[in-house]
Amino acid sequence: MKNIPRIYIEDNIKPGITIPLTRETLHYLTRVMRTRNCLVFGGGNEYSATVSDDDKNLIIGEKTSHIDPSNNITLMFAPIKHTDDLINMATQMGVARILPVITARTVAHHINWGRMQKIATEAAEQSNRNSVPEILEPVKFSELDLSDVVFADERVAYGADASTDFNTDKILIGPEGGFSDTEFEMLDAAHARGVSLGKTILRAETAAIVALAKILK
Numbered sequence: 001m002k003n004i005p006r007i008y009i010e011d012n013i014k015p016g017i018t019i020p021l022t023r024e025t026l027h028y029l030t031r032v033m034r035t036r037n038c039l040v041f042g043g044g045n046e047y048s049a050t051v052s053d054d055d056k057n058l059i060i061g062e063k064t065s066h067i068d069p070s071n072n073i074t075l076m077f078a079p080i081k082h083t084d085d086l087i088n089m090a091t092q093m094g095v096a097r098i099l100p101v102i103t104a105r106t107v108a109h110h111i112n113w114g115r116m117q118k119i120a121t122e123a124a125e126q127s128n129r130n131s132v133p134e135i136l137e138p139v140k141f142s143e144l145d146l147s148d149v150v151f152a153d154e155r156v157a158y159g160a161d162a163s164t165d166f167n168t169d170k171i172l173i174g175p176e177g178g179f180s181d182t183e184f185e186m187l188d189a190a191h192a193r194g195v196s197l198g199k200t201i202l203r204a205e206t207a208a209i210v211a212l213a214k215i216l217k
């Protein structure tokens, strides 16, 4: 099934239904990929599909045997300049949910969510997932339930001890300026587990990917 285009449609797909084709998708399939057959996915499942004779619809065929390789990790991060890269890479690594957290030192408060959704969808299409990660509404750090959160703790780069146990499905990455003293106090008071990503300070998007790689290893 290699090289068959994969397209995210929506989460409620069923065999036999027809889905109106956008001009962009029709162009991609028939002009760029030069095919009338593709795979469509959503909601954890994948189906074969064919462009209708009048070019107006995709006719959904049988469900394939491809099992969704996505995981159940929620990536919590403070929006950064390179949020696009972070969402692209985290989607490729299979995360289920992306939760922006507004911390004291968050600088990028404005995020183009339509663009983030597009980036996540394109990354899901090319990474063989059967789902697109859910991009949740931002929450304030003070409103986050910290009880079972594991966070990337940059204090290790200044000599503090931190865990190397990456067994979690909820990871929190700090902003470019790092967590504030008050936020560290709140994390420590909630017994959130700080984890080490090594002795150097990583950029937030690098930290997110290194942390995911350690969780998934």
Ligand code: SAM
Pocket: 151, 152, 153, 154, 155, 156, 157, 172, 173, 174, 175, 176, 177, 178, 179, 195, 196, 197, 198, 199, 200, 201, 202, 203, 204, 207
């Ligand atoms: N400005 C902060 C400082 O100098 O201490 C560094 C912030 S760092 C650019 C962004 C985030 O990545 C941190 O808040 C932390 O969550 C994570 N991070 C970076 N390096 C890390 C390390 N060595 N271990 C654990 N987490 C790290």
